[in-house]
Amino acid sequence: MGELWRAALDLVLGACCPLCGEPGAGACRRCATALAPEPSPFTLGAFEVVAAGTHTDARRDALLAWKVGGEVALDALMAHQMAAAVLVLLEDGPSVGLVPVPTTRRSRRERGRDLVADLAARTATVLAEVGVGARVERLLRLTRQTRDQHALDRSSRRRNLAGSMRSSEPPRGVPLVLVDDVVTTGATLLEAARAVSRWGPAEVLGGAALAVASHPTEGIRSR
Numbered sequence: 001m002g003e004l005w006r007a008a009l010d011l012v013l014g015a016c017c018p019l020c021g022e023p024g025a026g027a028c029r030r031c032a033t034a035l036a037p038e039p040s041p042f043t044l045g046a047f048e049v050v051a052a053g054t055h056t057d058a059r060r061d062a063l064l065a066w067k068v069g070g071e072v073a074l075d076a077l078m079a080h081q082m083a084a085a086v087l088v089l090l091e092d093g094p095s096v097g098l099v100p101v102p103t104t105r106r107s108r109r110e111r112g113r114d115l116v117a118d119l120a121a122r123t124a125t126v127l128a129e130v131g132v133g134a135r136v137e138r139l140l141r142l143t144r145q146t147r148d149q150h151a152l153d154r155s156s157r158r159r160n161l162a163g164s165m166r167s168s169e170p171p172r173g174v175p176l177v178l179v180d181d182v183v184t185t186g187a188t189l190l191e192a193a194r195a196v197s198r199w200g201p202a203e204v205l206g207g208a209a210l211a212v213a214s215h216p217t218e219g220i221r222s223r
């Protein structure tokens, strides 16, 4: 028992901020402050999206460490960022269903987990702490494995994703927010919205993301 306790203590003392190396668990106060959410609403056509910030500087570095570097110590920080974006869409609604966009098998293998689904789950916990009844609604699945979007231009991304998602029937009477990590062209969120709306007029408030590309491409309009 004594050894276990020491091992647990070592885990804490050995931990440091994954962004600057400051000792402690998770992101330190300074880094978290530098990443304070600045939710920016914009629209993709008629679809409303709120990102916690732009995909630049410290936020871009943090997202890279989290997504590519596998820094699970940043999970809590990312969940707070996402909660801030969701709250802008929700205004003062008492409850929300968070719908993660689906992950390809390749991405799940590379990351070792379904990053967006895990993010949605942690975000629901953060929202509950501020009195919002949030639950994850895993409505969406891929009907085929899509290509890695990174090297694709805007029209190729749209073609790559067109018809790639299917949605289960959304719950009635629960406003929904579609959750993604980074919005580049918006093709993923729009495909997700299309799939959910096939069931009729579900109450989709919009999409929420951790960041939006710094130079939004044609079709994205600031509000």
Ligand SMILES: [Zn+2]
Binding pocket: 017, 018, 019, 020, 021, 022, 027, 028, 029, 030, 031, 032
């Ligand atoms: Zn730090």
